[in-house]
Amino acid sequence: MREVFQQELHEVQTGLVEIARLVADAMEKATTAFNESNVALAEEVIADDHLIDARAVALDELAITILARQQPVARDLRIVVSALRISASLERMGDMATHIAQLARYRYPDKVVPKSLRPTMAEMGRLDVEMARKLAELLDTQDVELADQIRNEDDLVDDLHLSVFDKVLGQSWKGEASDTVDATLASRYLERFADHAVAIAKKVQYLATGDWVPEPAN
């Protein structure tokens, strides 16, 4: 029984790693679409989001089956419950990538934000993709050093998010209302993506170190 449980748990883990990789790919394409006004790439991200959703649903069903069949307790139980929460966060990260792609598609053939903000947005997007890649590796290897790196990168994203508002609300901002709306939404989506990455990284860290601290799910 224990061996079956370990094998099923491994299946869950593999599933989470795969979803994290899909999410990283989605955000990489979405930010490229956003930065370069590539509408075909944007369409691809939007069209493929259901694949991430379907994997998250399948993983949840697997986790529920494990709960029913193996009836895990203590740490094993927390691992399975955490898997459910991690899949929910990954699914939301996919949604954020889709929202970024939607902004790119909506403004096409125009670029989404004025020139002055593009380097900031590009850097936020780059950090998001890097965080998602590290998350996949963290889920795969449980190397908690990666969790610290993800947290540090989130701090950078938060700083950039604030700097977007400084720019938009500053004297030199010449953007139209549509630029302001787009910058506000894009920055919010990129920041939320990073938040979810940190929430997941914390869960993996707690599980890996046994240092479990209950906290709000998101």
Place this chain on the structure above:
Amino acid sequence: MREVFQQELHEVQTGLVEIARLVADAMEKATTAFNESNVALAEEVIADDHLIDARAVALDELAITILARQQPVARDLRIVVSALRISASLERMGDMATHIAQLARYRYPDKVVPKSLRPTMAEMGRLDVEMARKLAELLDTQDVELADQIRNEDDLVDDLHLSVFDKVLGQSWKGEASDTVDATLASRYLERFADHAVAIAKKVQYLATGDWVPEPAN
């Protein structure tokens, strides 16, 4: 054993109802603070959010204890797993109320949005509060008729959300960039609050009718 399980399940249900009521109260205060530039009320919402978080964490711990002790299967298991997801959504709804309160506090003593948008925002806030109250009742009574009402109200919120963008992006918009940012964020928070209410309502409806359709957690 079965009796104990039913009693524990009842505790979970009562906990969810209580959190939903706190969330409705928080959004009611937050939207009042937002509409009337009431900074004391805004502070109250922000200061009290940790109470919602703490209740959500306690409820999750109870659910995990039930999983460990009662080892439920089939529909019983789905109810407990759903409770975990519902508490996560309620906790996020509390965060959205806090974000609305933060906008009110940030702009104080100014009002958050220009006059032309206030009726729309007030109506979105009113609908959000009503949805949260119905959600508490739905969780309490399992009267699935309420789930349909919540869905219909969400459609209204979505329409109003789009109308905010129409206004902000229209010719007659005279707002500053800060007005545009605030309107964008406030409308997004109010819309997300309603989305979470619908996600929860659907879960309760599936559980009540046995018509379980797996779907992404959020």
